[in-house]
Amino acid sequence: MEALWLSLKLAACVAAILLAIGMPVAYWLAYSSWRGKFLLESVVALPLVLPPTVLGFYALVAMGPRGPLGKFWIALFGHGLAFTFGGLILASVLYSFPFAVQPLVASFEGVDRRLLDASAVLGAGTLRTFWRIILPLSLPGVVTAAVLSFAHTLGEFGVVLMVGGNLAGVTRTVSIDIYDHVQSLEYGAANRMALVLLVISFVVLSVVYAVNRRVWTPWTAK
């Protein structure tokens, strides 16, 4: 249960951070008219196609005392990033990045341009337009982004395996715990945890699809 709690905590942190970073990135991707935009789009989508081993390997080397990130972190805090909860958050943010940014971009792009023009004509600044027009109209996308990055982090395995070090209460997430049980031939315990994760994942995904189909719209104050 400690592992499950850790995973939920990690997923919540990562989802919050991804929303904060993802929104400006998504805004730029949705509205910029720079011709080289496709390059950044490709970078954002990279974690979708790269195997976790590649991300995990780069993360491990970068976090090491000879890596750029490791050097910076050690100078700042006096200890390395690998095998810490902070290190896991960083790796997971990278890993789940497209799952937050892509739904945001899609919903920002879906906002009617005429509304934005009207807002500008009426004297609202970029930030005000974002808060008052874009964000409210993109709420399903925001919910999807938050829930998907949460769920994706919850199910993350390869990256955590490569940089975590399997520490109880710090980096032993539920997927690692299940793997450990299987490795130790404790199929019963593995089965119980796997079932819990299956149910949580199903519920979380149901929320996303319900929201997208407007079966259930929690935010419309009628």
Place this chain on the structure above:
Amino acid sequence: MARGKINLCMWLGVLPLVLSVFLVAHAARAQGKEIRIAAAADLKFAMEKLSEQFEKQMGTKVNVVYGSSGNFFSQMQNGAPFDLFFSADIAYPRKLEATGLAEPGTLYEYAIGRIVIWTPTGTKVDVARQGWKALLDASVEKIAIANPKHAPYGRAAVAALQKAGIYEQVKPKLVYGENISQAAQFAQSGNAQAGIVALSLAISPSMRDGRRWEIPAEMHPALEQGAIVLKDAKNKDAGRAFLDFVKSATGRAVLAKFGFEFPEKKEEEK
């Protein structure tokens, strides 16, 4: 109708072709042209040398997959298609034999594993001189070992730390690799300032530049390593031939070169 005929003709033409390809491929394997071996991660470098020499001698192609012994064991219980299994812990092939998944009488204890404390170049302590004390140094913040829950080398590391009487002190520093290779990789990348790894990995080319201290063999239960030919092996004769090669003087010389010891030698010492 015409279309049906064309299809029939096509099948009559293609089917034998497909079948013959399968048969040839199958025959190649059955004739001892190829064997598939599951080997514990600590064997990585020794096994490369062994299979290279075996291929040269017998003309049989050797495919080796490296991983954790426990993982292979559960895969084999579910019918993984290997001919031979080299485990870091003889208990796994013993269990395979007991459950009838292995060829009776082929179990062979091919080596005894040794463990070392290994430190990467950046670590400040001199483990070769200080031995156990090096692990207690404040500059050693993390110590990588294999997961004792399912990796034989991890169990040996924990036993040795307990025997040395420092387990409780260093326990907060321990980080766990999925197998012995990953523990080595944690230390080699410098993320852990020390690791307790297999001697066979510590003397490999990529880790030779670090410092190491050999943990005395009597500090932990012997890492008895066992190999066995599997019951479902496509290629039992070639599997047995490879095992014989490992038993031969040439094979043992390779294993010895990579830091493995042998059960007989231990008995001589007694």
